[in-house]
Amino acid sequence: MTAAFAPNSVHARDIAFLVHHQTDIAGYRETGGTLMARGEGVYVYDEAGKKYLEAMAGLWCASLGFSERRLAEVAYRQMLELPYYHHFFAKGNIPSVDLAERLVQLAPVPMSKVLFSCSGSEANDAAIKLVWYYHNAIGKPQKKKIIGRVRGYHGNTVAAVSLSGQPQMHSDFDVPLPQFRHTDNPHYYRFHEDGETEEQFATRMANNLEQLILREGPDTVAAFFGEPVQGAGGAITPPATYWEKIQAVLRKYDILLIADEVICGFGRTGNVWGCQTYGIEPDMLSCAKALSASYQPISALLVNEKIYQAMLGESKKIGSFAHGFTYAAHPVACAVAVETLKIYEERDIFTHVRRVSPVMQEGLKATEDHPMVGNARGVGLIAGVELMADKRTRTPFPAEAKAGALVERKCLEAGLVVRAIGDRIAFTPPLIMTEENLQEMCALFRKGLDAAWAELKG
Ligand code: PMP
Numbered sequence: 001m002t003a004a005f006a007p008n009s010v011h012a013r014d015i016a017f018l019v020h021h022q023t024d025i026a027g028y029r030e031t032g033g034t035l036m037a038r039g040e041g042v043y044v045y046d047e048a049g050k051k052y053l054e055a056m057a058g059l060w061c062a063s064l065g066f067s068e069r070r071l072a073e074v075a076y077r078q079m080l081e082l083p084y085y086h087h088f089f090a091k092g093n094i095p096s097v098d099l100a101e102r103l104v105q106l107a108p109v110p111m112s113k114v115l116f117s118c119s120g121s122e123a124n125d126a127a128i129k130l131v132w133y134y135h136n137a138i139g140k141p142q143k144k145k146i147i148g149r150v151r152g153y154h155g156n157t158v159a160a161v162s163l164s165g166q167p168q169m170h171s172d173f174d175v176p177l178p179q180f181r182h183t184d185n186p187h188y189y190r191f192h193e194d195g196e197t198e199e200q201f202a203t204r205m206a207n208n209l210e211q212l213i214l215r216e217g218p219d220t221v222a223a224f225f226g227e228p229v230q231g232a233g234g235a236i237t238p239p240a241t242y243w244e245k246i247q248a249v250l251r252k253y254d255i256l257l258i259a260d261e262v263i264c265g266f267g268r269t270g271n272v273w274g275c276q277t278y279g280i281e282p283d284m285l286s287c288a289k290a291l292s293a294s295y296q297p298i299s300a301l302l303v304n305e306k307i308y309q310a311m312l313g314e315s316k317k318i319g320s321f322a323h324g325f326t327y328a329a330h331p332v333a334c335a336v337a338v339e340t341l342k343i344y345e346e347r348d349i350f351t352h353v354r355r356v357s358p359v360m361q362e363g364l365k366a367t368e369d370h371p372m373v374g375n376a377r378g379v380g381l382i383a384g385v386e387l388m389a390d391k392r393t394r395t396p397f398p399a400e401a402k403a404g405a406l407v408e409r410k411c412l413e414a415g416l417v418v419r420a421i422g423d424r425i426a427f428t429p430p431l432i433m434t435e436e437n438l439q440e441m442c443a444l445f446r447k448g449l450d451a452a453w454a455e456l457k458g
Pocket residue numbers: 059118119120121122124153154155156227231232260261262263288
């Protein structure tokens with residue numbers, strides 16, 4: 001049974017020919033989805049002309065909104081000049097050199113080299129492969145296990161999804177691979193014990209990580225991956241002192257740290273990097289999304305000199321660095337990313353984020369007076385709002401109520417795109433949102449909450 005759309009309408013053809021990712025396929029056949037047709041600033045319009053304020057910047061990524069002409073023009077010029085050239089066999093192209101140089105300059109800690117890919121997943125996949133390659137190169141081939149976190153998200157390739165702590169993405173796909181382990185989700189509001197402070201909770205998280213490392217055997221544990229702020233896990237900001245304590249454990253057991261800055265990178269938390277916001281000092285750093293404002297698919301992995309020296313040695317030994325992708329370091333994507341970074345600088349976008357973000361954070365915090373909202377928390381222009389059936393006892397809604405999905409739907413009806421991650425509503429608007437845009441966003445969210453509450457009560 002499929003939904004009753006006019007034959008040959010775009011919705012009917014969509015259902016007939018496409019599989020939508022991270023979507024209930026059977027449900028989609030009944031209801032269809034929302035097909036966006038055009039964008040203007042921080043708004044998108046569906047194929048019927050309905051306007052939406054985009055509070056998720058697509059997938060946490062359209063940092064400059066949806067109508068930045070400079071990026072379109074730079075892509076066009078690069079396509080005329082050199083539309084494609086690869087990075088294999090001692091070849092390359094000029095925009096990739098410009099971009100790599102800029103990224104090394106911007107890095108939060110001294111970084112040595114950049115490897116390009118086309119997606120966040122591939123950047124993290126490359127990091128995973130390099131963790132293994134590095135330990136082979138330095139003569140510690142037994143040090144291979146990699147630790148991610150419950151609800152962490154690092155992508156959807158076989159290795160990146162194994163690293164991710166998202167059980168619904170594991171079941172039935174025959175992952176995770178055996179080398180991966182997961183430690184706690186640092187979600188203070190949800191998991192702290194009565195009377196436990198953020199600092200005490202962070203200490204417990206670090207102790208649990210240490211126990212995991214000791215159980216596995218420190219000589220077998222190679223690396224820890226973490227997002228400065230967990231994104232797809234629910235826009236979860238870490239509790240105070242968390243990163244300091246986690247890093248102390250990693251240093252104690254000589255474990256590499258990889259910061260996944262795919263969401264946080266380029267201003268999301270109010271600094272260029274989430275690493276700067278939380279004092280994280282990684283050995284490798286992956287980034288994507290806002291790197292090109294998502295006008296082109298591109299990601300980067302930055303590696304420090306220690307990793308690079310090991311790569312150099314290993315590559316000399318075996319004759320080449322046998323890794324890469326056809327479209328990696330694509331000149332059009334690199335040119336667009338270079339221009340994006342210029343726009344951030346010229347318009348002082350990261351200062352803008354710090355200036356306007358209180359409007360969003362305070363506006364969302366104010367929804368804690370709503371009967372459905374237990375907690376709102378965030379940093380810069382990323383936040384998560386947790387729905388609760390009983391906020392006094394921190395009791396969630398029953399799963400069957402699908403409270404998060406209901407709020408998401410009611411917001412969409414009200415003209416606001418948000419994302420429900422279970423019963424957490426995530427916000428990551430384009431970085432260019434003005435105070436007025438953010439006020440409108442909070443007002444539309446309250447409208448969506450009211451409509452959802454009216455239906456739930458009924
Ligand atoms: N890492 C993080 C933190 C992400 O949020 C995502 C995507 N949402 C990825 C990696 C994977 O990126 P991609 O979808 O471009 O492969």
